[in-house]
Amino acid sequence: MTESEVTSQPSAGDDPAARPSTPPDGSHRKAILSVRDLKKYFPVRSSGLIRRTIGNVQAVDGISFEVEQGGALGLVGESGCGKSTTGRLITRLYDPTAGSMMFEGHDLATLSHRAMTPMRKEVQMIFQDPYSSLNPRHTVGTIVGTPLRVHKVVPEKQVLNRVRELLEVVGLNPEHYNRYPNEFSGGQRQRIGIARALALQPKLLVADEPVSALDVSIQAQVVNLLRDVQNEFGIAFLFIAHDLAVVRHFCPEIAVMYLGKIVEIGSREEVYEHAHHPYTQALLSASPDVKQAAIGGRRERIRLEGDVPSPINPPSGCRFRTRCWLAQDICAKQEPPLLQIGPRHKVACHFAAELGKNPERPVTAPLLGTDDQGNHDAGATPVDLPNEPGYGDSWYDLKNKAFTSA
Amino acid sequence: MTQTNEPVPQREAGYVSEPTDGAGTDAPFLVVEDLTVRFPTADGMVQAVSDLSYSVAQGKTLGIVGESGSGKSVSSLAVMGLHDAKRTQMSGSIRVGGKEVLGLSNDKMRRIRGREVAMIFQDPLTALHPFYKVGVQISEAYQAHHDVSRSKARTKAIEMLDRVGIPQARTRVDDYPHQFSGGMRQRAMIAMALVNDPSLLIADEPTTALDVTVQAQILDLLQELQKDFNSAIIIITHDLGVVAEMADEVMVMYAGRAVEYGTTRQILTHPEMPYTWGLLSSVPDVTADPEARLIPIKGNPPSLLKPPSGCAFHPRCPHMDKVPGDLCQTTLPDLTVAQHAEGGHVKRCHLPDPSAIYEQEILPEIAPDLVELVVNDELPAETGTGLVEDSPSDVVLPKER
Numbered sequence: 150m151t152e153s154e155v156t157s158q159p160s161a162g163d164d165p166a167a168r169p170s171t172p173p174d175g176s177h178r179k180a181i182l183s184v185r186d187l188k189k190y191f192p193v194r195s196s197g198l199i200r201r202t203i204g205n206v207q208a209v210d211g212i213s214f215e216v217e218q219g220g221a222l223g224l225v226g227e228s229g230c231g232k233s234t235t236g237r238l239i240t241r242l243y244d245p246t247a248g249s250m251m252f253e254g255h256d257l258a259t260l261s262h263r264a265m266t267p268m269r270k271e272v273q274m275i276f277q278d279p280y281s282s283l284n285p286r287h288t289v290g291t292i293v294g295t296p297l298r299v300h301k302v303v304p305e306k307q308v309l310n311r312v313r314e315l316l317e318v319v320g321l322n323p324e325h326y327n328r329y330p331n332e333f334s335g336g337q338r339q340r341i342g343i344a345r346a347l348a349l350q351p352k353l354l355v356a357d358e359p360v361s362a363l364d365v366s367i368q369a370q371v372v373n374l375l376r377d378v379q380n381e382f383g384i385a386f387l388f389i390a391h392d393l394a395v396v397r398h399f400c401p402e403i404a405v406m407y408l409g410k411i412v413e414i415g416s417r418e419e420v421y422e423h424a425h426h427p428y429t430q431a432l433l434s435a436s437p438d439v440k441q442a443a444i445g446g447r448r449e450r451i452r453l454e455g456d457v458p459s460p461i462n463p464p465s466g467c468r469f470r471t472r473c474w475l476a477q478d479i480c481a482k483q484e485p486p487l488l489q490i491g492p493r494h495k496v497a498c499h500f501a502a503e504l505g506k507n508p509e510r511p512v513t514a515p516l517l518g519t520d521d522q523g524n525h526d527a528g529a530t531p532v533d534l535p536n537e538p539g540y541g542d543s544w545y546d547l548k549n550k551a552f553t554s555a
Numbered sequence: 556m557t558q559t560n561e562p563v564p565q566r567e568a569g570y571v572s573e574p575t576d577g578a579g580t581d582a583p584f585l586v587v588e589d590l591t592v593r594f595p596t597a598d599g600m601v602q603a604v605s606d607l608s609y610s611v612a613q614g615k616t617l618g619i620v621g622e623s624g625s626g627k628s629v630s631s632l633a634v635m636g637l638h639d640a641k642r643t644q645m646s647g648s649i650r651v652g653g654k655e656v657l658g659l660s661n662d663k664m665r666r667i668r669g670r671e672v673a674m675i676f677q678d679p680l681t682a683l684h685p686f687y688k689v690g691v692q693i694s695e696a697y698q699a700h701h702d703v704s705r706s707k708a709r710t711k712a713i714e715m716l717d718r719v720g721i722p723q724a725r726t727r728v729d730d731y732p733h734q735f736s737g738g739m740r741q742r743a744m745i746a747m748a749l750v751n752d753p754s755l756l757i758a759d760e761p762t763t764a765l766d767v768t769v770q771a772q773i774l775d776l777l778q779e780l781q782k783d784f785n786s787a788i789i790i791i792t793h794d795l796g797v798v799a800e801m802a803d804e805v806m807v808m809y810a811g812r813a814v815e816y817g818t819t820r821q822i823l824t825h826p827e828m829p830y831t832w833g834l835l836s837s838v839p840d841v842t843a844d845p846e847a848r849l850i851p852i853k854g855n856p857p858s859l860l861k862p863p864s865g866c867a868f869h870p871r872c873p874h875m876d877k878v879p880g881d882l883c884q885t886t887l888p889d890l891t892v893a894q895h896a897e898g899g900h901v902k903r904c905h906l907p908d909p910s911a912i913y914e915q916e917i918l919p920e921i922a923p924d925l926v927e928l929v930v931n932d933e934l935p936a937e938t939g940t941g942l943v944e945d946s947p948s949d950v951v952l953p954k955e956r
Contacts (some may be wrong), residue, residue, distance in 0.1 A: 227766040228737070334855045364622040365793050369837035369851030376848070391766060398839035398849065417845060435771035437796025439823065439838060452775060453768045455722075456736040 187248035223400030279338035290326035336367035415494035479523030583610035618802030673748035679740035690728030738769035810867035817900030
């Protein structure tokens with residue numbers, strides 16, 4: 150997180166306000182990307198001559214997160230949860246509706262297209278479909294060399310040499326620069342896409358479902374390649390995928406999205422071993438597990454009923470409540486804040502707890518200044534909860550119901 | 556067409572020598588023998604499926620696993636009789652309920668298709684007709700095999716939609732496919748496939764296009780319906796996790812051939828073919844060590860225009876050096892009884908001692924915590940079969956939206 154962005158927290162004597170913006174110790178690196186309250190609404194227009202805006206698809210609705218330098222944040226969720234939109238916002242393929250995206254002292258959200266150009270060198274993208282993301286009428290040399298030419302990073306004479314180097318890095322034959330995409334298999338095409346993304350030596354790579362279009366045996370090759378690339382060049386990744394196992398394998402940090410919001414974010418261990426949000430728990434229990442099934446019995450599977458509600462008219466309060474087995478009155482009235490509950494763990498749920506240990510009474514009610522049904526309590530004073538992109542060094546301990554710090 | 560004198564060892568449940576009428580006997584409902592499917596193309600003959608034999612009994616589920624181009628879809632399209640006879644060369648035998656269906660005329664096939672064998676496709680949006688109401692498409696499938704009035708067929712459609720869990724089936728029956736979500740479309744497809752109460756259901760990647768939570772719903776639904784209708788199911792997938800949860804038996808296919816075939820438990824705990832090992836180790840696991848490197852299968856799936864000589868997997872196989880001579884390059888291995896044979900487990904591989912390689916080299920890499928259990932054969936006896944009864948899903952969900 151950059152210093153410029155520390156917001157003026159009303160410093161009450163209470164712990165929560167006194168949150169420094171830097172990580173508590175040196176074990177975690179500085180953030181390279183710091184996203185705050187990012188929103189993207191797509192207008193829905195009426196048919197007819199005067200195309201009035203009759204609503205908004207709230208694809209991304211106020212999300213905050215950080216990606217560490219050389220780190221990897223995984224973004225998971227069902228289709229329509231806004232994970233791909235987030236990726237496209239960060240690469241500015243879409244213009245955000247509101248919010249900021251701080252990258253090396255620049256706010257990517259407000260830069261003009263002209264000012265954005267040099268930044269595009271730093272933030273590159275790998276696309277899902279290796280068939281439609283490569284121009285079939287260009288040779289691989291042209292495809293991988295174009296970023297080099299556009300940004301004039303190497304003199305024209307050396308473009309070809311650099312292309313060969315890049316092809317070698319991603320495990321393709323460097324002499325194949327003259328071939329067309331149709332001469333390559335799916336996995337090889339994805340490698341070409343990766344070579345193109347690496348051409349400008351970006352600091353941040355947004356990988357949008359980079360392996361989901363590939364065959365199983367090829368997926369592992371590409372995941373290993375991405376990992377090598379990350380270790381060798383120290384590139385930070387925003388890794389968007391719906392496959393929880395792949396994300397767990399690649400990302401030390403994971404954010405779970407539902408209907409445009411982050412419902413849980415934390416370190417790999419916290420999210421996978423100690424998931425506190427019912428949606429995360431449902432996702433984890435729904436993903437089939439080969440080894441578990443092989444050795445006898447599958448894990449308890451939570452069956453979510455119905456579909457994701459429409460993002461045009463999302464449910465009030467907690468967006469997950471229509472499919473949640475824990476939902477009570479407060480869930481419809483109050484939106485749960487994304488509350489930090491551990492050194493590197495945040496969750497947005499009124500009844501946050503590990504599976505099967507959910508509290509009877511909403512943990513958030515005293516913080517929000519409401520009674521257990523979610524009605525505002527005149528006597529109570531809401532605690533000012535921070536919505537910082539990163540993690541603070543104090544958090545709300547769910548057991549003791551008080552703020553603690555390391 | 557019914558030849559059984561070939562090197563493939565007879566699997567107990569897998570073969571019947573005499574055509575039977577299927578009903579009342581233990582004979583498998585579907586028996587495929589020596590099926591070969593070839594497509595002549597401008598570039599040469601594509602040998603999509605070679606000498607494939609398998610069977611599925613009523614109430615059982617067979618999982619067919621393989622990469623794209625391994626012939627898993629082509630073989631099941633042959634069962635449905637959906638290959639263009641003019642452009643396809645087929646040989647072997649496919650018996651549905653004791654009747655030979657390979658080579659049947661289109662008219663005769665039409666009586667079987669939908670009624671005895673039905674299919675669910677991967678992409679429900681392209682498999683449903685966008686111009687017709689969902690209910691009309693389902694009742695049309697019903698009327699094709701039953702001489703009933705339109706209103707009766709419509710009632711049947713509503714009943715089926717309700718059965719597969721579409722809320723307010725009475726009103727949704729008049730919706731068009733685009734008004735359904737992905738999961739609901741797949742449910743509608745299942746309703747359409749089951750409307751004639753088929754004895755065999757072929758599901759070709761039924762959940763690949765769906766999210767994990769919806770996938771779980773659909774898989775549960777298929778299992779429930781199987782219990783009710785006692786139908787045989789073939790589930791075609793590349794996802795071993797889906798197979799692990801659904802199938803009683805698994806057939807692993809590579810380059811148009813079965814390379815390993817056995818009970819799900821056998822295949823997942825004692826696989827003996829390097830390709831199956833590769834599939835198991837290249838998939839990350841939600842419980843595996845995240846820092847461990849994935850072990851991919853090197854190279855790419857072969858072209859079926861010019862499949863590799865000998866064992867089709869040999870160019871990608873890391874264990875070839877353990878086979879004496881150049882056997883792998885020159886000779887196609889037969890399907891032979893597996894070392895750790897149980898329940899008719901067969902594999903197609905020259906490796907002399909695959910079980911030892913698996914236990915000493917492969918398993919420690921992919922599941923170190925399981926080595927002891929597998930080696931000592933101490934795995935828990937029963938595999939999971941269904942929903943855990945008291946899972947949180949039993950709690951009544953809020954109905955208002």
